[in-house]
Amino acid sequence: GENVEQHPSTLSVQEGDSAVIKCTYSDSASNYFPWYKQELGKRPQLIIDIRSNVGEKKDQRIAVTLNKTAKHFSLHITETQPEDSAVYFCAARGGSNYKLTFGKGTLLTVNP
Amino acid sequence: NAGVTQTPKFQVLKTGQSMTLQCAQDMNHEYMSWYRQDPGMGLRLIHYSVGAGITDQGEVPNGYNVSRSTTEDFPLRLLSAAPSQTSVYFCASSYSTDYTEAFFGQGTRLTVV
Secondary structure (H helix, E strand, O other), rough: OOEEEEOOOOEEOOOOOOOEEEEEOOOOOOOOEEEEEEEEOOOOOOEEEEEEOOOOOEOOOOEEEEEOOOOEEEEEEEOHHHOOOEEEEEEEEEOOOOOOOOOEEEEEEEOO | OOOOOEEOOOEEOOOOEEEEEEEOOOOOOOOOEEEEEEEEOOOEEEEEEEEOEEEEEEOOOOOOEEOOOOOOOOEEEOOOHHHHHEEEEEEEEOOOOOOOOOEOOOOEEEOOO
């Protein structure tokens, strides 16, 4: 089955800096890659996603890039703010099944 | 529009007891799934369903049963609770199996003593 590796597990940045979280996946047939943000004690919520036929997608301060050949995708957050502090999960959906497999998460702390 | 509703929010069980975690969605979503979240382990898929009457196993199905008799409901049954099942459980639903957002319920924090 699909295996999703996420790095780093923790990331601490100063307010205004950029943050990058990287994920790799194992199933070359995977075709959908969402990113979720989970604040403490809350449910995960989608922040951005990308399909396998797209290399990059941007939404204000958030961007995701996908390299299908290398089977990795990354989340980029620019001009970080304290409210960006949360756990971020990457995920991959297999092409031949409907399972959404998550990485283990990255705890992002933005220091004022 | 309630979205995805899970009950209960908190539960304490004794080892060997059984219980059902309820999940309901009012968005007419085809796809529903159950995850468990443990510290440092991310979200692990327990069972999922691509439509009424259809269920399949995820990554960690042992000790859990599901059924999908209606589009709206997807209950998760713990057959004989074990301390290893202490976790936070999330139900999620998506409009389809295609490239669509998964909406999560608020979670159920289960402790097995």
